Structure formats: structure tokens, C-alpha cells
Amino acid sequence: MSKLRMGIIGAGGIAQSRHIPAYKKLSETVMIEAVSDINTLTAQNVAEKFDIPNVYSDFRDMFDHVDAVTICTPNKFHAEISIAALQAGLHVFCEKPMAMTPEECRAMIDAADESGKVLAIAYHYRFMKDSRTAKRFISANEIGEPIVARARAIRRRKVPGWGVFTNKELQGGGSLIDYGCHFLDLSLWLLGNPKPVEVTGTAYNKLSKTPGEVNQWGDFDRENFEVDDHVTAYIKFDNGASMLFETSWSANVKSDEESLSISGETGGVDLFPLNINQMKHGMLLNSEADWIPGEDDPSLPQAENFINSCLGHEELIVKPEEAMAVSQIVDAIYKSSETRKSITLK
Numbered sequence: 001m002s003k004l005r006m007g008i009i010g011a012g013g014i015a016q017s018r019h020i021p022a023y024k025k026l027s028e029t030v031m032i033e034a035v036s037d038i039n040t041l042t043a044q045n046v047a048e049k050f051d052i053p054n055v056y057s058d059f060r061d062m063f064d065h066v067d068a069v070t071i072c073t074p075n076k077f078h079a080e081i082s083i084a085a086l087q088a089g090l091h092v093f094c095e096k097p098m099a100m101t102p103e104e105c106r107a108m109i110d111a112a113d114e115s116g117k118v119l120a121i122a123y124h125y126r127f128m129k130d131s132r133t134a135k136r137f138i139s140a141n142e143i144g145e146p147i148v149a150r151a152r153a154i155r156r157r158k159v160p161g162w163g164v165f166t167n168k169e170l171q172g173g174g175s176l177i178d179y180g181c182h183f184l185d186l187s188l189w190l191l192g193n194p195k196p197v198e199v200t201g202t203a204y205n206k207l208s209k210t211p212g213e214v215n216q217w218g219d220f221d222r223e224n225f226e227v228d229d230h231v232t233a234y235i236k237f238d239n240g241a242s243m244l245f246e247t248s249w250s251a252n253v254k255s256d257e258e259s260l261s262i263s264g265e266t267g268g269v270d271l272f273p274l275n276i277n278q279m280k281h282g283m284l285l286n287s288e289a290d291w292i293p294g295e296d297d298p299s300l301p302q303a304e305n306f307i308n309s310c311l312g313h314e315e316l317i318v319k320p321e322e323a324m325a326v327s328q329i330v331d332a333i334y335k336s337s338e339t340r341k342s343i344t345l346k
Helices: 013-025 040-050 059-065 075-087 102-115 129-139 175-191 299-310 320-339
Strands: 004-009 030-036 054-056 068-071 091-095 119-122 146-154 196-204 230-237 242-248 257-264 267-271 275-280 283-288
Touching: 004 013, 004 059, 013 030, 013 040, 013 068, 013 299, 030 040, 030 059, 040 054, 054 059, 059 075, 068 075, 075 091, 075 102, 091 102, 091 299, 102 119, 102 320, 119 299, 119 320, 129 175, 129 257, 129 267, 146 175, 175 230, 175 242, 175 257, 175 320, 196 320, 230 320
Parallel strands: 004 030, 004 068, 030 054, 068 091, 091 119, 146 242
Antiparallel strands: 146 257, 196 230, 230 242, 257 267, 267 275, 275 283
């Protein structure tokens, strides 16, 4: 196989802004053969805009003409489409979150195992330059054993007013399952993917219902707003590590914040921006990088990793079992909030 023939399922914003442009820049190894969307006109417009030769109203009709698919549909359909594609002998690159429930994630992994095909999940924060550098530092034992993670993914009054982001039936949740999941995944990866064993969380949907609501990202139905817009959690792992976590679409804070701090036995790593904090030679040392090599756009190394994994040239960076662990935590946070009890994971 000289080039991977790619099909795009779901022709909305994330396909047009991230995945299709990335594949176009990697045209030596991948060619976009087809696009499908429930809205045929949208698919036709995207095909014309990006010079994609084939358009299908039913995604299954493309299966005989591609080697892999990229799934950019609402969360509700991730598992169904992924399993169908894997059973048809195709590699699958699925947008995050992996699925609506851990049970669906397991079914996807089983289908991938049975087919022998690649199943990857689009947690692109792992592919950011700062993230990959932090991983190298931690793997080189620069901070000792990681102990505590503190993750915050906070937006000030920015509920997505487009697409189906606030539709609970189609998405399964709000700020946590859409935005915070990235920081859960990144934290677990930097911690060394320990197994989560206990989760305590609270999910709110009050901020987006307040009278006189100001929202910077368009209009949405405030009266019928059912998803979470602010979430906090405390997570324990089987190796003794723990995580303090917070995410929001609508926080009443001074400004947006994306930050992740990993404290180890002898030092720590802070993102974003990247800082290394160490205890050495009787001193407390803080280090900043003047320059980090690599692509500024994480979409490119993410796409390259999937393509090369399908072609047998390298190993997946985001493994499906790791993505399932994120979904287990998300599910446990929601259950903990509903029951007002800690959730024990097996």
C-alpha cells in the first residue's frame, strides 16, 4: 500500500478545520477518497472545497473504496460507526471522546482486536510540543515518580453555540465530555497511565441558565440547557497517585485557563507554558525552554501517527485502552455527581 485511502465520515467543523487540512498536507502518504454526511449538501460542499472525488449519503457505501475512515460525527454514533468500519476491515480514527459509555468503548476495542485493524482516538493535546517534551522529561526520570496532577481546562462564558454540543442525547454531556476529557487524557498519559480506582465529582449546569447570560461563542437554548457547564473532580489511582481536576465552558473567572501541573518526588512539570521545576544540588531550579522543535499544529503529528500506524511503520501514541480509561473517569464523574457518592472503579 503506497498511500492510505481515507474516508471522512461527518463533514462538520472538526473535519473541515482539523482532519481534512492535515491529510491534505500529508498527501505523500494519504489520499482522501470519500466524504459522507447525513446532510448530503454539506458533504457535497466539503468535497468541492477540498477536492474530494466521492460523496456518499450512507457511510457504509464508501467501505469498499477506502482503507481507513476518520469519524467526526456526534458522540452518539462513534461506537456504531467504528465497529461497522472495523468489521468491514478498515482502520479507524475516531474523534474524542471514544464513545458515550465505557461499555461502548469495550465493544470498539473488541472489534479492533477481532479485525486486526488500527483503532485510534483523537486526543490531540498529547501531540502538542509542550506535552511531548514534558513526557520525555518525565520518562527520563527528571522529576522522579509522578505523584499528583492538577488539571484545569477553563473557559469564561464560551458555551459552543453551534453544532450539537449542548444536545445531551447526541453528545452525552457538556464541558466534561467535550473539553475536559482532553486534560484527563493528557494527565493520565503524563502520569504513566495508572489505573483509576476511585472518582469523586460534581457536575453543574447552572451558569448557562443565569438571567442576562453573556456568551462569547454564539446563542444556545438556555431554557433547555441539560448538559454540564462546570465540573470538578478528585481522582485516585492504583499506584497511589491522585488528580485534582476542573473544567468549564462558563466559569466566572478573569480569563480562560488551560493548565496542567505534575508534581513528582524530586521535581515537577507545568503546562501550559512548559516549565520544569527541580530540586538539585541543594537548590530549587526552574527551567523554561527557549525553543522546542516540532510542529506547532498538533493535527499534523496526530495524523502522521495514525497513518504510519496503519502502514505498519510506528506504534500508536493514543491507544484505545487508554482512551477507554478516560471514558471510565468521565462516566464515573457523572455518576458520582448524580449519586453524591464516590465511585469505585474495578
